[in-house]
Amino acid sequence: MINGYLRQDGRKGIRNHISVVYLVECARFVADEIVVPHREAGAQVIGFPGCFPNEYAQKMLERLGTHPNVGAVLLVSLGCESFNRFALEKVIKASGRPVKSIVIQKTGGTASAIQIGRDWVAQQVNHLAKTPRVEMGMDELIIGTICGGSDATSGITGNPAVGLAFDRLGAEGAACIFEETGELIGCEQIMAARAATPELAIELRASVEKAAMYYDTLGFGSFAAGNAEGGLSTIEEKSMGAYAKSGSAEIVGLIKPGDVPPTGGLYLMDVVPDGEVRYGFPNISDNAEIVEMMASGAHMTLFVTGRGSVVGSAIAPVIKICANPETFARLSEDMDINAGRILSGTSLADVAQEIYEHVVSVANGAETKSEALGHAEFILTYKSFDPIGPACLPA
Amino acid sequence: MKSDLLNKLLQLSPDDNVLVALGATQPGENTLADGRKITVQTPVTLGHKIASRNIARGDKILKYGVSIGSATVDILVGQHVHVHNMKSDYTATYMLSETADGDQTKGGQND
Structure with missing residues (x-):
């Protein structure tokens, strides 16, 4: 409780x-x-x-x-x-x-x-x-997840561990949001197969196709130079790692920034603007993604990083889950959880359990590393969206 | 960290034609978890990919059991697989490189 x-x-x-x-x-x-x-x-x-x-x-x-x-x-x-x-x-x-x-x-x-x-x-x-x-129940909690400063460990340790924690949190009634459709490019088919309804599957696929088209027009994928240095070669490879954050539960809905999930369970947030390409890149840095999930009511964010992001956020605490054991050793003052231990034999389930326990204690007021350090980043830029269609939310 | 797991190469899915380095890996023979032996040709750092079999130019690179792009040249078993010999089937990969003239940006060699 x-x-x-x-x-x-x-x-x-x-x-x-x-x-x-x-x-x-x-x-x-x-x-x-x-x-x-x-x-x-x-x-x-x-x-x-x-x-x-x-x-x-x-x-x-x-x-x-x-x-x-x-x-x-x-x-x-x-x-x-x-x-x-x-x-x-x-x-x-x-x-x-x-x-x-x-x-x-x-x-x-x-x-x-x-x-x-x-x-x-x-x-x-x-x-x-x-x-x-x-008193607040798990079914009243909304939790977002993002990954930033990803490397090739993100998709093997931190992201699958968050996915496992999301499976449990969602089953206990929490609304869980994953996002960044530009980092799901290449995963659209396997993701659509997890949709609660065939109509939602079409919406999920369309959101990723829109992202692929949008980034193609801009000439850059959602891929930073450090991603490649960390062993990621293509956007598809980064996507498969990022996709692991969503776990294995059924996807119950697709929301856009500011739409509050009406039920518990797993939601995809479509963050790529609708209509012609304008105003530049959809989310210019990680905090823009955190802001959008907060606008959809997220009480906290699970942030998986491989290269080592140090950000927090205004309004909602950020739990930083470090996927890379070498990064954790260097930046432990900024990291809440060492998921890189998975590479040396700790089970995914053990790290997922630690993430779950952290979610409960942070919800009860325990400070995250970024909160204790005083981080309170915030960024909001121009965008434009059409409302979601009727097939996007659970009946 | 348990040292016996360092320098191991991990195959994430049975269909994959690349392995992931679980730490800095030097050239030489490397035994996989299932007992297979791979001779690494190139030194790689944590998270980078090594070909687990010969891959022909144009073949899909398979990791997590799915395609993550295509080979741009023939790749031999044991070689490093990265932006110099594979490319995205969606959008080109952007990289920064340090040169004698200072930091310069360039596209990956995969456009």
Whole structure:
């Protein structure tokens, strides 16, 4: 059983954060400064840098401002950007969370905006300390997984271990999300065979075909230079390793960023934009993927790395599972779990058990390595999606 | 780490024509878990692939029991299998290489 935080809208979180949200890059410095004295108390900066409006970014910040791990939200606007702060404030207010907007052009400038913001956050810190605690079942937990800084060990140790842990978490009722359809290229047939319905199988295949077409147009696959150095030769090889994170359970649905899974079980998130190729690469770095899963309600992320990523995230804790024993030896201060032990004889089941136990203890408040180090990365860029079709969700 | 498992080559699926190095591996005879012997031709580091049989140019490279690309040249048993002798059947692989002129980017030799 998990000891969660009860929000006014009935959702349950595993953290009690205050989000300070910049609504354009021009307001970011003020947001960063507001958070400085309140970081230890759980205040974090998130936001969107663009001045042009974007429906996707609006939806992402609406979902994140009402994320169950977030208890209060401060919006920081320059004043002339196109982001619809009125709509965002309304959605957050309707969820019952305390929300305030600071418009720098109206408050007298940088220093006064920072002071007003810090004072408000200080009040919220006291207020949030009284958030009711509540029992939370495994069936109320949403867990995302990604892999980043992959090498050839990722697909042999860390990813299959997460897959095994996902099988158990999903069977116990948790909603489990895997994503990055650009890293499932080559796996579309075997993945579609695991769909709960024939109609969903068609949607799963189509999402990967869309990714292949999208990356082909851009001229680069979802493949970084370090992947090749780590022994991966092609996107198909990387994909097969990444695919192992999904385990072996039936795939019950396909969601897009911001869609909250309606039931427990395993979901694929389609992260590649719809329509013509625009705005550049779908997810420009690992944190963009974490952000999208959080927007779909993920309480935490299981992050498998081979080369050695050190990131964490704002809002939702990141458990780092190191696939490569040599990397673990070098970067153990950043790694929560050493899955590379599998190469020297530890069973996949033992590492999966350790991941499962970590999920439960982190849900109960235990700090991950990246949380203890103060990591709180966040990135949100331009994208465009059509809504999911009727065959995508469980009946 | 148990030393008897170091320098072993792992076959992930019965159909595979490549093996995965479980640690830095030097040229020489290497005994697989099932007792078969492979003579490694090229030194490789953790995670890299070694051909477990002769692979002809154009043949699929099989790992995890599925195709992960095609051979661009004839590959002999025991040789390193990587971007210099195989390519994606989807999108080209991007690599960074260090040269005397400093860091330069180039595409993999597989486009």
